[in-house]
Amino acid sequence: MADITGFVFDMDGVITDTAKYHYLAWKEAAQANFGVTITPAVNELLKGRSRMDSLDAIITFAHQEGKYSQAEKQRIATEKNQRYQTLIQSMTPADILPGMADFLNLLDQKHYPLAVASASFNAPFIIQQLHLQALLAKVVDPGTLKHGKPAPDIFEAAADLISSPYASTIGFEDAEAGVKGIKAAGMFAVGIGDAEILHEADIVFSSTAEVDFDRIKKAFEAWRQ
Numbered sequence: 001m002a003d004i005t006g007f008v009f010d011m012d013g014v015i016t017d018t019a020k021y022h023y024l025a026w027k028e029a030a031q032a033n034f035g036v037t038i039t040p041a042v043n044e045l046l047k048g049r050s051r052m053d054s055l056d057a058i059i060t061f062a063h064q065e066g067k068y069s070q071a072e073k074q075r076i077a078t079e080k081n082q083r084y085q086t087l088i089q090s091m092t093p094a095d096i097l098p099g100m101a102d103f104l105n106l107l108d109q110k111h112y113p114l115a116v117a118s119a120s121f122n123a124p125f126i127i128q129q130l131h132l133q134a135l136l137a138k139v140v141d142p143g144t145l146k147h148g149k150p151a152p153d154i155f156e157a158a159a160d161l162i163s164s165p166y167a168s169t170i171g172f173e174d175a176e177a178g179v180k181g182i183k184a185a186g187m188f189a190v191g192i193g194d195a196e197i198l199h200e201a202d203i204v205f206s207s208t209a210e211v212d213f214d215r216i217k218k219a220f221e222a223w224r225q
């Protein structure tokens with residue numbers, strides 16, 4: 001029976017919760033540029049999507065498709081990111097989601113290689129703020145990828161960083177599109193959140209506090225048979 005050879009993690013919603021900061025920054029940008037107030041429901045749609053895809057989703061929500069040039073969209077996205085970067089300056093290790101620091105340390109003690117598969121260009125900075133740079137030293141550069149989640153590219157790139165064959169790699173995700181990406185890469189998927197939304201995952205924990213290594217290992221072994 002094949003053993004687990006590595007773990008790859010989405011960041012936002014798995015390691016830490018930056019959705020509230022993205023929401024604040026997008027809310028200001030949407031108000032200032034399109035005169036609309038984005039709701040928490042709209043923010044849900046942005047989770048795991050790239051910055052430009054998020055902007056396009058907001059423009060669609062504001063019914064202003066086709067009104068903005070690429071240069072204008074770039075300016076809006078850059079301003080949003082500057083606001084976001086100001087907000088995340090205040091992040092500390094206290095912002096690591098419950099149980100995840102212990103879980104990452106446990107995996108490290110067991111000598112599993114770890115990598116981060118986040119759509120965020122800010123992931124390396126956030127990992128530093130969380131004091132996780134020693135554990136999470138391998139981070140995919142999303143700028144090198146052709147296709148975002150739900151394509152498998154980012155998870156394959158993360159597994160490649162740690163030389164872990166896809167079929168024995170465990171991927172963690174909180175977003176439906178992310179779980180689809182992990183499955184498309186042929187990996188075992190751990191979902192964090194609503195079991196109905198994340199029904200394509202191989203095992204789902206309702207929150208990071210519930211994540212359990214032995215349960216993952218057992219479920220992986222049953223899946224590999």
Ligand code: B16
Pocket residue numbers: 010011012013022046047048049050051054081117118119120121122123
């Ligand atoms: P940035 P993940 C994603 O991170 C966020 O969930 C998503 O809301 C954000 O738009 C995206 O990163 C890009 O982030 O603007 O910082 O490059 O969930 O893939 O870790």
Ligand code: MG
Pocket residue numbers: 010011012013014047048173174175178
């Ligand atoms: Mg996420």
